[in-house]
Amino acid sequence: MEDLIKDKSTKPLIEGNVTSFENSLKSNDTEEKIDIWFYRPIGYQIALFCAKIGMTPNTVTIISIFFGVAAGILFYSQDLMINVIGMLSLVFANSLDSADGQLARMTNNKSRLGRILDGAAGDFWFISIHIALCLRSMNEGWTALIWIPGVLAGFSHVVQSAMADYYRNVHLFFIKGTSGSELDNSRDLQLEYDQLTWGRNFGMKLIARNYLNYTRMQEKFSPKLQKLLAVVRAKYKMGLPQNLIIDFRTRNKPLMKYTNIIQFNTRVIFLFLWLFLDQAWIYFFFDIFVLNPILIYMCSNQEKVSGYFYNKIVTGSEYGDQNI
Template sequence: MNEQIEQTDDRERIERKDQNEFTASLKSRDTEEQIDIWFYRPIGLRIAKACARLNITPNTVTITSIYIGVVAGILFYWNNIWINIIGMLLLIFANSLDSADGQLARLTNNKSRFGRILDGIAGDFWFGAIAIALSLRLMHAGWSPFVWILAVVSGLSHVIQSAMADYYRNLYLYFLKGDSGSEFDNSKDVEKQINDFTGIRRFAMKTYHNYTKIQESASPWLQKFLHKLRIEPDFMTPELRNGFLVANKPLMKYTNIIQFNTRVIFLFIWLFIGQPWLYFLFDIFILNPIMLYLISRQERYCRKTLAQVAKNN
């Protein structure tokens, strides 16, 4: 009887340890999508723990995910569903690695700005390869070269959507956890650090600087809100912080919708029904309006908050 009780206690301790490790590997449950919680994060944690034992760095995992994701995208060129399914599985694996790199960085406290940048652009490589492969596939099927216009508009839409989703999530984490729990950046700080790097890292920093400029250009009222935070430390009251989190938590679902999972689920549907051109239209006419709605909600909150503060003063 005592032996059974001890075995039960051991199982409970192991389960608590695993749960604590899983929680520590997440940025925040508020910003995580359910598909990630159920699928990608558990797989990513296993990969992260294996990499930690083998002394594999987060950047190595990210670079591996880029190669696998690009190969996956290339496989969508062929109008053969079995080849496409292999591409789908590789893309899922690439995203599992992309989840694992961040979890590994948080578990081992091996974080770096270059790793953050590399992780941020990984998806752009995957979806760039997908857009090129689908365009060539459609051209081979007899489509006009004008399909490349759709591909470029879709690609630019994807870049902006990803940039804004990432920006708002990290802003939320900044209010939730402060500097230590967020990767929130601004273009001026990034610009100052460009000269600290050389070669490919310098190129990555310049790319990331442009990335942050896109984020800031699309959110003028948020920039005024952040400027007030920087110049007036007392502006960040507990009430303001809590109000921001309450107002922005519902917006996190929209940042997830315009990211990987929704886009890929519908990409797979379009491939299964043999209509890959719908991928471009979905990006442009479905995900873009969702992004614009997200931006408008955030901008409206910042404008209203600044007006209320000015009125009270």
């Protein structure tokens, strides 16, 4: 479980060459324009500062949780100025969320725990936001039935974020390999989970259990992709053939825009709009009836891409058995 808890010092970055802004990014294929133009530059400066003072990526992630949850609390008020402060708090939380990943890549300080915390941070933000919007709506005259779309939208958000993150890491796996992605599978996670005991590792075992369930959900929504990953791992143990990498990137890259649409930026732009209009309840229905169809479309097309490459690898000889 060393990989789960590993969180090395960031000081080597200060002593050596500072990683460029471009190298702090995951991949241009998976980055959204708003992130490239706004959040990543801010995150890069925060990451540089954190590296200088020796702050770890996980610490940055935890701080982001406080700002994100505070934003939700501030959205409870019907005072627009308080809402605006909440908006700024949420923007800063997302800047910190960008910075933790950039800091981890800049300092080569990646860990399974960091990945889990990073995913959980957004869930904490939006749990706070959904609770606040439900309570706000009840103050505005809605009955307790508003909790139904509030909870449904919450579950929708979890699935949307999980699948968007998963497909991004699948894309990175095919174009960069295991070193360039954070793609996990339930089989390996189960083995790590079984090594922990509730008596001596209660906290880590609880985290590992939740992450195992999270990964199984991602795999359940992508059966054809699981078949493709299985045959790829079995056949190309020495690395993916270059022509497979090029073909997969060409066919799969257009789907990356859908992973961005159902992630943070789109939902927050509309959330801010409805807060300005004092109609925050619309956010729940936007999540359910607009973002969910995009999720279904994204999953369906990703499965088509996975089926296409699975059939080509299994039935054809177009791709070699090792990297070329």
